[in-house]
Amino acid sequence: MSNSSLSQSEDSTARSAVDTAQSEEQRLRNERDTLQRENQRLRSAYHQAQQATHRRAAGGLAIVGALAAAASALFPSVANVLLALGGVGLFGAVLTYYLTPDKVVSADVTQRVYDTKATNEQSLVTELGLTGQTVYIPRSSNRDDAATDSVRLFVPQYSEYSIPAESALDSLFVATEADKARGISLVPSGIHLYREFHTSGRQSSGETGSVAESVDELVDAVLHMFELADTTETTVEAESGRVRVAFSSPTYSRADVLENPIASFLAVGLAQHLRRPVSTTVTATEDTLSVVCQWDIK
Template sequence: MDGRVNAESTPDRMIELQAQIELLERENERLRRETRRAKQVTHRRAALSLAVIGALCGGTALLLPSVRDLLFSLSGIGLFGAVLTYYLTPEHVLTADVSERVYTAVVENEQAVVSELDLSDERVYLPSTDSGDVRLFIPQHSEYQLPEPEELRSVFVVSASGNQRGVSFVPAGQLLFGEFTETHTLSESSFEGYISQLTDAAVHSFELTTAAEYEVNETEGRLTVECIEPAYNGSVQFDHPLSSFFAVAVATRLGSAVSTTTTFNDETLTTTCQWEPLSEDE
Protein backbone atom coordinates (compact mmCIF):
# COMPACT_ATOMS: atom_id res chain seq x y z
CA MET A 1 0.00 0.00 0.00
CA ASP A 2 2.73 2.47 0.99
CA GLY A 3 4.69 1.54 -2.11
CA ARG A 4 1.71 2.38 -4.35
CA VAL A 5 1.20 5.72 -2.57
CA ASN A 6 4.85 6.65 -3.00
CA ALA A 7 4.84 5.62 -6.65
CA GLU A 8 1.76 7.70 -7.32
CA SER A 9 3.03 10.73 -5.39
CA THR A 10 6.46 10.86 -7.08
CA PRO A 11 5.13 12.11 -10.47
CA ASP A 12 3.01 14.72 -8.67
CA ARG A 13 6.06 15.93 -6.73
CA MET A 14 8.07 16.13 -9.95
CA ILE A 15 5.33 18.16 -11.67
CA GLU A 16 5.18 20.52 -8.68
CA LEU A 17 8.96 20.92 -8.59
CA GLN A 18 9.05 21.51 -12.36
CA ALA A 19 6.44 24.26 -11.95
CA GLN A 20 8.52 25.85 -9.17
CA ILE A 21 11.64 25.78 -11.39
CA GLU A 22 9.76 27.44 -14.26
CA LEU A 23 8.43 30.11 -11.87
CA LEU A 24 11.95 30.81 -10.59
CA GLU A 25 13.29 31.05 -14.15
CA ARG A 26 10.64 33.65 -15.02
CA GLU A 27 11.39 35.61 -11.86
CA ASN A 28 15.14 35.51 -12.58
CA GLU A 29 14.52 36.82 -16.10
CA ARG A 30 12.40 39.66 -14.73
CA LEU A 31 15.15 40.60 -12.27
CA ARG A 32 17.74 40.53 -15.06
CA ARG A 33 15.64 42.92 -17.14
CA GLU A 34 15.23 45.30 -14.20
CA THR A 35 18.96 45.19 -13.49
CA ARG A 36 19.81 45.97 -17.12
CA ARG A 37 17.31 48.83 -17.14
CA ALA A 38 18.72 50.31 -13.92
CA LYS A 39 22.29 50.12 -15.30
CA GLN A 40 21.22 51.80 -18.54
CA VAL A 41 19.66 54.68 -16.58
CA THR A 42 22.84 55.13 -14.52
CA HIS A 43 25.11 55.10 -17.60
CA ARG A 44 22.88 57.51 -19.51
CA ARG A 45 22.81 59.97 -16.63
CA ALA A 46 26.62 59.87 -16.45
CA ALA A 47 26.84 60.36 -20.22
CA LEU A 48 24.42 63.29 -20.04
CA SER A 49 26.46 64.92 -17.26
CA LEU A 50 29.66 64.66 -19.31
CA ALA A 51 27.89 66.00 -22.39
CA VAL A 52 26.59 69.01 -20.43
CA ILE A 53 30.06 69.74 -19.08
CA GLY A 54 31.51 69.49 -22.60
CA ALA A 55 28.85 71.81 -24.00
CA LEU A 56 29.36 74.37 -21.22
CA CYS A 57 33.12 74.39 -21.80
CA GLY A 58 32.58 74.84 -25.53
CA GLY A 59 30.13 77.70 -25.00
CA THR A 60 32.37 79.40 -22.49
CA ALA A 61 35.31 79.14 -24.89
CA LEU A 62 33.46 81.38 -27.33
CA LEU A 63 33.09 84.04 -24.62
CA LEU A 64 36.63 83.86 -23.21
CA PRO A 65 39.16 83.97 -26.06
CA SER A 66 42.12 84.09 -23.66
CA VAL A 67 41.47 80.51 -22.45
CA ARG A 68 39.76 79.28 -25.58
CA ASP A 69 42.25 76.51 -26.35
CA LEU A 70 42.01 75.06 -22.84
CA LEU A 71 38.21 75.18 -22.77
CA PHE A 72 37.91 73.62 -26.23
CA SER A 73 40.18 70.80 -25.05
CA LEU A 74 37.99 70.24 -21.97
CA SER A 75 34.89 70.39 -24.16
CA GLY A 76 36.29 67.72 -26.45
CA ILE A 77 37.21 65.49 -23.51
CA GLY A 78 33.75 65.87 -21.98
CA LEU A 79 31.88 65.12 -25.21
CA PHE A 80 34.15 62.22 -26.10
CA GLY A 81 33.74 60.79 -22.59
CA ALA A 82 29.97 61.09 -22.93
CA VAL A 83 30.00 59.06 -26.13
CA LEU A 84 32.20 56.36 -24.59
CA THR A 85 30.08 56.16 -21.46
CA TYR A 86 26.84 55.91 -23.43
CA TYR A 87 27.93 53.28 -25.95
CA LEU A 88 30.88 51.37 -24.51
CA THR A 89 30.30 51.01 -20.76
CA PRO A 90 29.57 47.31 -20.02
CA GLU A 91 25.98 46.79 -18.95
CA HIS A 92 26.25 43.24 -17.66
CA VAL A 93 29.13 43.48 -15.18
CA LEU A 94 28.05 42.42 -11.70
CA THR A 95 30.03 42.62 -8.49
CA ALA A 96 31.17 39.32 -7.05
CA ASP A 97 28.83 39.81 -4.10
CA VAL A 98 25.75 40.27 -6.31
CA SER A 99 26.57 37.39 -8.65
CA GLU A 100 27.34 35.12 -5.69
CA ARG A 101 23.92 35.84 -4.20
CA VAL A 102 22.23 34.97 -7.48
CA TYR A 103 24.29 31.79 -7.78
CA THR A 104 23.55 30.82 -4.16
CA ALA A 105 19.81 31.24 -4.70
CA VAL A 106 19.88 29.00 -7.78
CA VAL A 107 21.99 26.38 -6.00
CA GLU A 108 19.69 26.33 -2.98
CA ASN A 109 16.75 25.59 -5.25
CA GLU A 110 18.63 22.80 -7.01
CA GLN A 111 19.68 21.35 -3.67
CA ALA A 112 16.07 21.50 -2.51
CA VAL A 113 15.03 19.43 -5.53
CA VAL A 114 17.77 16.88 -4.81
CA SER A 115 16.80 16.68 -1.12
CA GLU A 116 13.08 16.48 -1.87
CA LEU A 117 13.63 13.51 -4.16
CA ASP A 118 16.11 11.93 -1.72
CA LEU A 119 18.81 11.53 -4.36
CA SER A 120 22.40 10.37 -3.86
CA ASP A 121 25.49 12.49 -3.20
CA GLU A 122 27.02 11.61 -6.58
CA ARG A 123 27.76 14.45 -9.03
CA VAL A 124 28.39 13.34 -12.60
CA TYR A 125 29.04 15.63 -15.58
CA LEU A 126 27.93 13.98 -18.82
CA PRO A 127 28.17 15.04 -22.47
CA SER A 128 24.72 15.00 -24.06
CA THR A 129 23.71 14.49 -27.68
CA ASP A 130 23.84 18.23 -28.36
CA SER A 131 27.22 19.41 -29.63
CA GLY A 132 29.28 20.99 -26.88
CA ASP A 133 26.58 20.50 -24.24
CA VAL A 134 27.29 18.93 -20.85
CA ARG A 135 24.72 18.15 -18.16
CA LEU A 136 25.10 17.65 -14.41
CA PHE A 137 23.48 14.32 -13.52
CA ILE A 138 22.58 13.48 -9.91
CA PRO A 139 21.53 9.82 -9.78
CA GLN A 140 18.84 8.53 -7.47
CA HIS A 141 21.08 5.80 -6.06
CA SER A 142 24.79 5.69 -5.25
CA GLU A 143 24.97 2.47 -7.31
CA TYR A 144 23.92 3.86 -10.66
CA GLN A 145 24.17 3.45 -14.40
CA LEU A 146 24.57 6.29 -16.86
CA PRO A 147 21.33 7.22 -18.65
CA GLU A 148 21.09 7.60 -22.40
CA PRO A 149 22.35 11.00 -23.59
CA GLU A 150 18.96 12.07 -24.97
CA GLU A 151 17.37 11.45 -21.56
CA LEU A 152 19.58 14.15 -20.05
CA ARG A 153 17.63 16.85 -21.88
CA SER A 154 14.88 16.65 -19.26
CA VAL A 155 15.35 17.91 -15.71
CA PHE A 156 13.83 14.72 -14.32
CA VAL A 157 15.44 11.61 -15.75
CA VAL A 158 12.86 8.83 -15.49
CA SER A 159 14.41 5.83 -17.21
CA ALA A 160 12.97 2.35 -17.40
CA SER A 161 15.86 1.17 -15.21
CA GLY A 162 15.74 2.46 -11.64
CA ASN A 163 19.54 2.71 -11.54
CA GLN A 164 19.47 5.31 -14.32
CA ARG A 165 16.98 7.67 -12.71
CA GLY A 166 17.80 11.06 -11.21
CA VAL A 167 17.83 14.73 -12.20
CA SER A 168 19.78 16.60 -14.87
CA PHE A 169 20.77 20.26 -14.57
CA VAL A 170 22.62 22.71 -16.78
CA PRO A 171 25.94 23.01 -14.88
CA ALA A 172 27.16 26.38 -13.61
CA GLY A 173 30.39 25.98 -15.61
CA GLN A 174 28.73 25.38 -18.99
CA LEU A 175 28.55 29.02 -20.11
CA LEU A 176 31.94 29.76 -18.55
CA PHE A 177 33.48 27.01 -20.64
CA GLY A 178 31.68 28.35 -23.71
CA GLU A 179 33.26 31.75 -23.09
CA PHE A 180 36.63 30.06 -22.57
CA THR A 181 36.47 28.26 -25.93
CA GLU A 182 35.57 31.49 -27.73
CA THR A 183 38.53 33.42 -26.34
CA HIS A 184 41.28 30.77 -26.28
CA THR A 185 43.03 28.58 -28.81
CA LEU A 186 42.81 25.21 -27.11
CA SER A 187 45.82 22.95 -26.70
CA GLU A 188 45.20 19.87 -28.88
CA SER A 189 48.44 17.99 -28.28
CA SER A 190 48.74 17.96 -24.49
CA PHE A 191 46.03 17.25 -21.94
CA GLU A 192 48.16 18.84 -19.23
CA GLY A 193 48.63 21.91 -21.40
CA TYR A 194 44.85 22.05 -21.75
CA ILE A 195 44.42 21.97 -17.94
CA SER A 196 47.05 24.69 -17.61
CA GLN A 197 44.98 26.86 -19.93
CA LEU A 198 41.89 26.22 -17.79
CA THR A 199 43.57 27.21 -14.52
CA ASP A 200 45.08 30.29 -16.13
CA ALA A 201 41.63 31.35 -17.38
CA ALA A 202 40.06 30.74 -13.97
CA VAL A 203 42.63 33.08 -12.37
CA HIS A 204 43.23 35.77 -14.98
CA SER A 205 40.28 35.77 -17.40
CA PHE A 206 37.34 35.02 -15.10
CA GLU A 207 39.00 36.03 -11.80
CA LEU A 208 37.22 33.20 -10.00
CA THR A 209 40.20 32.62 -7.72
CA THR A 210 43.43 34.38 -6.76
CA ALA A 211 45.60 31.35 -7.56
CA ALA A 212 45.20 27.76 -8.73
CA GLU A 213 47.43 24.69 -8.66
CA TYR A 214 46.67 21.36 -10.30
CA GLU A 215 47.86 17.78 -10.49
CA VAL A 216 46.97 15.46 -13.38
CA ASN A 217 47.17 11.68 -13.41
CA GLU A 218 45.95 10.53 -16.81
CA THR A 219 46.80 6.88 -16.06
CA GLU A 220 44.38 6.78 -13.13
CA GLY A 221 41.94 9.24 -14.69
CA ARG A 222 42.17 11.95 -12.05
CA LEU A 223 42.59 15.72 -11.91
CA THR A 224 42.96 17.63 -8.64
CA VAL A 225 42.75 21.43 -8.63
CA GLU A 226 43.36 23.62 -5.56
CA CYS A 227 41.87 27.11 -5.84
CA ILE A 228 43.04 29.63 -3.24
CA GLU A 229 40.57 32.27 -2.04
CA PRO A 230 37.79 31.54 -4.53
CA ALA A 231 35.55 34.49 -5.47
CA TYR A 232 32.45 32.42 -4.65
CA ASN A 233 31.79 30.99 -1.22
CA GLY A 234 33.63 27.69 -1.06
CA SER A 235 31.29 26.29 1.59
CA VAL A 236 28.57 26.11 -1.08
CA GLN A 237 29.94 23.07 -2.87
CA PHE A 238 26.96 21.94 -4.96
CA ASP A 239 28.04 22.61 -8.57
CA HIS A 240 30.46 25.33 -7.46
CA PRO A 241 31.39 27.49 -10.52
CA LEU A 242 35.07 26.53 -10.29
CA SER A 243 34.43 22.81 -9.84
CA SER A 244 31.79 22.90 -12.54
CA PHE A 245 34.05 24.76 -14.97
CA PHE A 246 36.83 22.17 -14.69
CA ALA A 247 34.42 19.22 -14.80
CA VAL A 248 32.61 20.52 -17.90
CA ALA A 249 35.94 21.20 -19.61
CA VAL A 250 37.30 17.70 -18.89
CA ALA A 251 34.02 15.98 -19.86
CA THR A 252 33.99 17.91 -23.14
CA ARG A 253 37.63 17.17 -23.89
CA LEU A 254 37.35 13.44 -23.15
CA GLY A 255 33.76 12.95 -24.33
CA SER A 256 33.04 10.85 -21.26
CA ALA A 257 31.47 11.03 -17.80
CA VAL A 258 33.36 12.92 -15.10
CA SER A 259 32.49 12.65 -11.40
CA THR A 260 33.57 15.28 -8.88
CA THR A 261 34.20 15.71 -5.18
CA THR A 262 34.75 19.13 -3.62
CA THR A 263 36.11 20.24 -0.24
CA PHE A 264 36.81 23.64 1.27
CA ASN A 265 39.43 24.20 3.99
CA ASP A 266 41.57 27.20 4.97
CA GLU A 267 40.26 29.39 2.13
CA THR A 268 41.20 26.70 -0.42
CA LEU A 269 38.65 24.96 -2.62
CA THR A 270 39.86 21.54 -3.71
CA THR A 271 38.12 19.81 -6.60
CA THR A 272 38.88 16.28 -7.74
CA CYS A 273 37.61 15.16 -11.13
CA GLN A 274 37.65 11.45 -11.93
CA TRP A 275 36.90 9.56 -15.12
CA GLU A 276 37.38 6.16 -16.67
CA PRO A 277 40.94 6.12 -18.06
CA LEU A 278 41.30 5.48 -21.76
CA SER A 279 42.86 2.19 -22.74
CA GLU A 280 46.13 2.16 -24.66
CA ASP A 281 44.25 1.13 -27.81
CA GLU A 282 42.09 4.29 -27.52
Protein backbone atom coordinates (compact mmCIF):
# COMPACT_ATOMS: atom_id res chain seq x y z
CA MET A 1 0.00 0.00 0.00
CA SER A 2 1.37 3.39 -1.00
CA ASN A 3 2.10 6.21 1.38
CA SER A 4 -0.71 8.19 -0.27
CA SER A 5 -3.24 5.48 0.53
CA LEU A 6 -2.04 5.26 4.13
CA SER A 7 -2.32 9.02 4.50
CA GLN A 8 -5.85 9.05 3.11
CA SER A 9 -6.84 6.21 5.44
CA GLU A 10 -5.42 8.01 8.46
CA ASP A 11 -7.17 11.24 7.45
CA SER A 12 -10.43 9.38 7.06
CA THR A 13 -10.01 7.75 10.47
CA ALA A 14 -9.16 11.09 12.06
CA ARG A 15 -12.17 12.78 10.47
CA SER A 16 -14.38 9.94 11.64
CA ALA A 17 -13.05 10.29 15.19
CA VAL A 18 -13.61 14.04 15.11
CA ASP A 19 -17.14 13.58 13.79
CA THR A 20 -17.85 11.02 16.51
CA ALA A 21 -16.48 13.32 19.21
CA GLN A 22 -18.51 16.25 17.90
CA SER A 23 -21.62 14.10 17.73
CA GLU A 24 -21.08 12.92 21.31
CA GLU A 25 -20.45 16.48 22.48
CA GLN A 26 -23.66 17.65 20.82
CA ARG A 27 -25.57 14.78 22.42
CA LEU A 28 -24.25 15.73 25.86
CA ARG A 29 -25.19 19.35 25.26
CA ASN A 30 -28.70 18.34 24.28
CA GLU A 31 -29.01 16.20 27.41
CA ARG A 32 -27.71 19.07 29.54
CA ASP A 33 -30.23 21.47 28.03
CA THR A 34 -33.02 18.95 28.58
CA LEU A 35 -32.02 18.49 32.22
CA GLN A 36 -31.83 22.24 32.77
CA ARG A 37 -35.32 22.70 31.33
CA GLU A 38 -36.67 19.87 33.48
CA ASN A 39 -34.98 21.29 36.57
CA GLN A 40 -36.48 24.70 35.87
CA ARG A 41 -39.89 23.13 35.34
CA LEU A 42 -39.69 21.27 38.66
CA ARG A 43 -38.58 24.41 40.49
CA SER A 44 -41.46 26.35 38.98
CA ALA A 45 -43.93 23.60 39.89
CA TYR A 46 -42.63 23.51 43.47
CA HIS A 47 -42.89 27.28 43.76
CA GLN A 48 -46.43 27.25 42.38
CA ALA A 49 -47.41 24.48 44.80
CA GLN A 50 -46.11 26.52 47.73
CA GLN A 51 -48.01 29.58 46.54
CA ALA A 52 -51.17 27.53 46.04
CA THR A 53 -50.95 26.31 49.63
CA HIS A 54 -50.80 29.87 50.93
CA ARG A 55 -53.59 30.99 48.61
CA ARG A 56 -55.84 28.17 49.83
CA ALA A 57 -55.13 29.22 53.41
CA ALA A 58 -56.04 32.80 52.51
CA GLY A 59 -59.25 31.59 50.90
CA GLY A 60 -60.18 29.62 54.00
CA LEU A 61 -59.63 32.64 56.23
CA ALA A 62 -61.69 34.81 53.90
CA ILE A 63 -64.59 32.34 54.00
CA VAL A 64 -64.50 32.17 57.79
CA GLY A 65 -64.41 35.96 57.99
CA ALA A 66 -67.29 36.39 55.56
CA LEU A 67 -69.43 33.79 57.33
CA ALA A 68 -68.78 35.39 60.71
CA ALA A 69 -69.68 38.83 59.37
CA ALA A 70 -72.87 37.50 57.77
CA ALA A 71 -73.84 35.63 60.94
CA SER A 72 -73.66 38.85 62.94
CA ALA A 73 -76.89 39.97 61.25
CA LEU A 74 -78.64 36.75 62.28
CA PHE A 75 -77.45 36.76 65.88
CA PRO A 76 -77.63 40.35 67.18
CA SER A 77 -76.79 39.32 70.74
CA VAL A 78 -73.28 38.28 69.73
CA ALA A 79 -72.93 40.59 66.75
CA ASN A 80 -69.90 42.39 68.17
CA VAL A 81 -68.01 39.15 68.68
CA LEU A 82 -68.90 37.85 65.23
CA LEU A 83 -67.95 41.12 63.56
CA ALA A 84 -64.60 41.08 65.34
CA LEU A 85 -64.05 37.48 64.26
CA GLY A 86 -65.02 38.39 60.71
CA GLY A 87 -62.61 41.30 60.67
CA VAL A 88 -59.76 39.13 61.94
CA GLY A 89 -60.50 36.46 59.34
CA LEU A 90 -60.65 38.89 56.43
CA PHE A 91 -57.56 40.78 57.58
CA GLY A 92 -55.67 37.50 58.00
CA ALA A 93 -56.75 36.44 54.51
CA VAL A 94 -55.38 39.64 52.99
CA LEU A 95 -52.06 39.28 54.81
CA THR A 96 -51.70 35.61 53.92
CA TYR A 97 -52.49 36.27 50.26
CA TYR A 98 -50.16 39.21 49.72
CA LEU A 99 -47.35 38.04 51.99
CA THR A 100 -46.95 34.71 50.23
CA PRO A 101 -43.17 34.10 50.03
CA ASP A 102 -41.67 34.35 46.56
CA LYS A 103 -38.83 32.03 47.43
CA VAL A 104 -38.78 29.00 49.69
CA VAL A 105 -35.46 27.61 50.89
CA SER A 106 -35.87 23.99 51.89
CA ALA A 107 -34.45 22.65 55.13
CA ASP A 108 -32.31 20.26 53.10
CA VAL A 109 -30.51 23.17 51.41
CA THR A 110 -29.71 24.91 54.69
CA GLN A 111 -28.61 21.59 56.17
CA ARG A 112 -26.11 21.07 53.35
CA VAL A 113 -24.68 24.57 53.77
CA TYR A 114 -24.41 24.03 57.52
CA ASP A 115 -22.71 20.65 57.05
CA THR A 116 -20.05 22.23 54.83
CA LYS A 117 -19.32 24.97 57.36
CA ALA A 118 -19.24 22.47 60.21
CA THR A 119 -16.84 20.18 58.33
CA ASN A 120 -14.44 23.06 57.66
CA GLU A 121 -14.49 24.15 61.30
CA GLN A 122 -13.90 20.61 62.52
CA SER A 123 -10.98 20.21 60.12
CA LEU A 124 -9.45 23.43 61.46
CA VAL A 125 -9.77 22.22 65.05
CA THR A 126 -8.27 18.83 64.22
CA GLU A 127 -5.40 20.30 62.21
CA LEU A 128 -4.45 22.68 65.02
CA GLY A 129 -4.77 20.03 67.71
CA LEU A 130 -7.37 21.94 69.71
CA THR A 131 -9.66 20.45 72.35
CA GLY A 132 -12.95 21.06 70.56
CA GLN A 133 -14.43 22.66 73.68
CA THR A 134 -16.73 25.60 72.95
CA VAL A 135 -16.67 28.63 75.23
CA TYR A 136 -18.83 31.67 74.45
CA ILE A 137 -17.31 34.88 75.78
CA PRO A 138 -19.34 38.12 75.95
CA ARG A 139 -17.51 41.27 74.96
CA SER A 140 -17.63 44.81 76.25
CA SER A 141 -20.80 46.66 75.25
CA ASN A 142 -18.93 49.93 74.62
CA ARG A 143 -17.02 48.55 71.64
CA ASP A 144 -17.58 50.15 68.24
CA ASP A 145 -18.60 46.78 66.80
CA ALA A 146 -20.58 45.64 69.85
CA ALA A 147 -23.76 45.23 67.82
CA THR A 148 -22.16 42.77 65.40
CA ASP A 149 -19.44 41.16 67.52
CA SER A 150 -20.94 40.98 71.00
CA VAL A 151 -19.91 37.38 71.72
CA ARG A 152 -16.96 35.32 70.50
CA LEU A 153 -16.55 31.56 70.37
CA PHE A 154 -13.28 30.55 72.00
CA VAL A 155 -11.88 27.08 71.29
CA PRO A 156 -8.99 26.46 73.71
CA GLN A 157 -5.87 24.50 72.95
CA TYR A 158 -5.84 22.75 76.32
CA SER A 159 -8.66 21.12 78.27
CA GLU A 160 -7.62 23.10 81.35
CA TYR A 161 -7.88 26.58 79.93
CA SER A 162 -8.13 30.17 81.08
CA ILE A 163 -10.16 32.96 79.49
CA PRO A 164 -7.97 35.19 77.27
CA ALA A 165 -8.03 38.97 77.42
CA GLU A 166 -10.77 40.58 75.36
CA SER A 167 -8.29 42.18 72.98
CA ALA A 168 -6.86 38.75 72.15
CA LEU A 169 -10.25 37.64 70.83
CA ASP A 170 -9.98 40.05 67.90
CA SER A 171 -7.69 37.62 66.07
CA LEU A 172 -8.55 34.20 64.71
CA PHE A 173 -5.49 32.69 66.38
CA VAL A 174 -5.34 33.52 70.08
CA ALA A 175 -1.60 33.35 70.78
CA THR A 176 -1.11 34.78 74.26
CA GLU A 177 1.87 34.53 76.58
CA ALA A 178 -0.19 32.31 78.87
CA ASP A 179 -0.35 28.83 77.31
CA LYS A 180 -3.72 28.02 78.87
CA ALA A 181 -5.33 31.01 77.15
CA ARG A 182 -4.31 29.94 73.64
CA GLY A 183 -6.68 28.70 70.98
CA ILE A 184 -8.83 30.20 68.24
CA SER A 185 -11.55 32.86 68.32
CA LEU A 186 -14.52 32.55 65.94
CA VAL A 187 -17.80 34.31 65.26
CA PRO A 188 -20.52 32.03 66.71
CA SER A 189 -22.96 30.57 64.22
CA GLY A 190 -25.82 31.64 66.49
CA ILE A 191 -24.84 35.32 66.74
CA HIS A 192 -27.01 36.43 63.82
CA LEU A 193 -29.97 34.46 65.14
CA TYR A 194 -29.52 36.13 68.51
CA ARG A 195 -29.30 39.57 66.90
CA GLU A 196 -32.56 38.88 65.06
CA PHE A 197 -34.15 37.69 68.30
CA HIS A 198 -32.85 40.72 70.21
CA THR A 199 -34.27 43.22 67.72
CA SER A 200 -37.61 41.41 67.36
CA GLY A 201 -38.93 42.63 70.71
CA ARG A 202 -39.38 39.10 72.06
CA GLN A 203 -36.66 39.59 74.66
CA SER A 204 -38.16 41.21 77.74
CA SER A 205 -36.11 39.80 80.63
CA GLY A 206 -32.86 41.60 79.73
CA GLU A 207 -29.88 41.32 82.07
CA THR A 208 -32.03 42.06 85.12
CA GLY A 209 -34.34 39.06 84.70
CA SER A 210 -33.69 35.60 86.06
CA VAL A 211 -31.78 32.90 84.23
CA ALA A 212 -34.98 30.85 83.95
CA GLU A 213 -36.80 33.75 82.28
CA SER A 214 -33.96 34.28 79.82
CA VAL A 215 -33.82 30.57 78.96
CA ASP A 216 -37.60 30.46 78.46
CA GLU A 217 -37.41 33.35 75.99
CA LEU A 218 -34.50 31.80 74.08
CA VAL A 219 -36.20 28.41 73.89
CA ASP A 220 -39.45 30.02 72.78
CA ALA A 221 -37.54 31.74 69.96
CA VAL A 222 -36.05 28.42 68.84
CA LEU A 223 -39.51 26.84 68.74
CA HIS A 224 -41.77 29.61 67.46
CA MET A 225 -39.64 32.34 65.92
CA PHE A 226 -37.04 30.29 64.06
CA GLU A 227 -38.95 26.97 64.11
CA LEU A 228 -35.76 24.95 64.58
CA ALA A 229 -37.35 22.30 66.82
CA ASP A 230 -40.78 20.94 67.77
CA THR A 231 -40.73 20.70 71.57
CA THR A 232 -38.29 21.06 74.45
CA GLU A 233 -37.61 19.89 77.97
CA THR A 234 -35.74 22.43 80.08
CA THR A 235 -33.89 22.09 83.36
CA VAL A 236 -32.47 25.25 84.94
CA GLU A 237 -30.03 24.98 87.86
CA ALA A 238 -28.96 28.60 88.21
CA GLU A 239 -27.41 28.01 91.63
CA SER A 240 -25.09 25.42 90.10
CA GLY A 241 -24.43 27.40 86.93
CA ARG A 242 -26.05 24.84 84.66
CA VAL A 243 -28.88 24.71 82.12
CA ARG A 244 -29.96 21.69 80.11
CA VAL A 245 -32.37 21.88 77.17
CA ALA A 246 -33.48 18.85 75.14
CA PHE A 247 -34.84 19.76 71.69
CA SER A 248 -37.01 17.22 69.87
CA SER A 249 -36.95 16.97 66.06
CA PRO A 250 -34.26 19.66 65.67
CA THR A 251 -33.51 21.07 62.24
CA TYR A 252 -29.79 20.88 63.03
CA SER A 253 -29.24 17.61 64.83
CA ARG A 254 -25.50 16.98 64.55
CA ALA A 255 -23.49 16.81 67.76
CA ASP A 256 -20.26 15.53 66.20
CA VAL A 257 -19.19 18.96 64.96
CA LEU A 258 -17.55 21.94 66.61
CA GLU A 259 -20.70 24.04 66.86
CA ASN A 260 -24.41 23.34 66.50
CA PRO A 261 -26.41 26.49 65.54
CA ILE A 262 -29.19 25.77 68.05
CA ALA A 263 -26.71 25.28 70.88
CA SER A 264 -24.78 28.33 69.71
CA PHE A 265 -27.89 30.54 69.81
CA LEU A 266 -28.74 29.35 73.32
CA ALA A 267 -25.16 29.86 74.58
CA VAL A 268 -24.82 33.30 72.98
CA GLY A 269 -28.06 34.41 74.61
CA LEU A 270 -27.00 33.11 78.02
CA ALA A 271 -23.54 34.67 77.75
CA GLN A 272 -25.15 38.00 76.96
CA HIS A 273 -27.60 37.68 79.84
CA LEU A 274 -25.03 36.55 82.41
CA ARG A 275 -22.17 38.72 81.09
CA ARG A 276 -19.78 35.85 81.70
CA PRO A 277 -18.32 32.96 79.64
CA VAL A 278 -20.62 30.02 78.94
CA SER A 279 -19.39 26.59 77.81
CA THR A 280 -21.53 24.04 76.01
CA THR A 281 -21.77 20.27 75.75
CA VAL A 282 -23.94 18.86 72.97
CA THR A 283 -25.16 15.29 72.57
CA ALA A 284 -27.71 13.79 70.22
CA THR A 285 -29.91 10.72 69.98
CA GLU A 286 -32.13 9.64 67.11
CA ASP A 287 -34.61 12.50 67.44
CA THR A 288 -33.32 14.68 70.28
CA LEU A 289 -30.59 17.26 70.61
CA SER A 290 -29.42 17.83 74.19
CA VAL A 291 -27.59 21.07 75.01
CA VAL A 292 -25.93 21.67 78.38
CA CYS A 293 -24.70 25.20 79.13
CA GLN A 294 -22.44 25.82 82.11
CA TRP A 295 -20.84 28.88 83.64
CA ASP A 296 -18.77 29.85 86.65
CA ILE A 297 -21.06 31.10 89.42
CA LYS A 298 -18.24 32.71 91.41
